[in-house]
Amino acid sequence: GAVVSQHPSRVICKSGTSVKIECRSLDFQATTMFWYRQFPKQSLMLMATSNEGSKATYEQGVEKDKFLINHASLTLSTLTVTSAHPEDSSFYICSASWRGGYEQYFGPGTRLTVT
Amino acid sequence: TQLLEQSPQFLSIQEGENLTVYCNSSSVFSSLQWYRQEPGEGPVLLVTVVTGGEVKKLKRLTFQFGDARKDSSLHITAAQPGDTGLYLCAGGTDSSYKLIFGSGTRLLVRP
Numbered sequence: 562g563a564v565v566s567q568h569p570s571r572v573i574c575k576s577g578t579s580v581k582i583e584c585r586s587l588d589f590q591a592t593t594m595f596w597y598r599q600f601p602k603q604s605l606m607l608m609a610t611s612n613e614g615s616k617a618t619y620e621q622g623v624e625k626d627k628f629l630i631n632h633a634s635l636t637l638s639t640l641t642v643t644s645a646h647p648e649d650s651s652f653y654i655c656s657a658s659w660r661g662g663y664e665q666y667f668g669p670g671t672r673l674t675v676t
Numbered sequence: 677t678q679l680l681e682q683s684p685q686f687l688s689i690q691e692g693e694n695l696t697v698y699c700n701s702s703s704v705f706s707s708l709q710w711y712r713q714e715p716g717e718g719p720v721l722l723v724t725v726v727t728g729g730e731v732k733k734l735k736r737l738t739f740q741f742g743d744a745r746k747d748s749s750l751h752i753t754a755a756q757p758g759d760t761g762l763y764l765c766a767g768g769t770d771s772s773y774k775l776i777f778g779s780g781t782r783l784l785v786r787p
Binding site for chain 2: 565604605609618658669
């Protein structure tokens with residue numbers, strides 16, 4: 562149980578375009594979803610927390626207009642990187658948890674490359 | 677600000693050796709999780725500990741939560757190449773859904 566999927570697993574886009582990444586909880590209802598960014602050989606950096614049906618809470622230094630997060634249902638959250646630039650190239654990982662649970666379950670990640 | 681410090685940052689050992697990874701903080705956590713991450717993949721949950729002094733075993737892996745719930749350790753017995761990966765500890769509190777992640781320990785087990 563507790564399976565989280567992400568799509569796409571890899572994406573290459575041109576500078577200035579927007580990219581949408583989907584995160585789905587496959588076998589449970591995720592009341593809260595998280596989006597992380599990970600740089601090579603480093604730990605996870607939390608970008609934002611989203612609860613179903615409400616606006617996402619962004620961490621300090623993360624531009625909410627650049628990284629649009631939507632959590633429209635208990636099984637789906639999306640991250641849209643708008644007007645992507647090469648410095649946005651990174652590994653993006655989502656996770657999901659349910660109300661009252663300590664654990665977060667992670668998706669397999671999305672490798673974004675902006676050319 | 678709550679911080680979790682992991683040590684060592686990098687460990688390269690021979691197959692069959694034992695090792696311990698430490699996760700320390702000055703803050704109290706209500707839960708502590710350990711994850712393993714392989715290159716290009718998301719972290720996979722190994723264990724959750726919630727009680728001070730708690731010890732959990734997962735085959736050759738032994739996890740301990742400190743009595744004061746400020747620190748944790750992961751001990752691997754007879755390491756195998758399949759244990760290679762990035763080990764992350766993460767602390768949770770009752771006041772937030774967020775997890776505080778440690779800086780990670782990169783383990784390489786050489787055959």
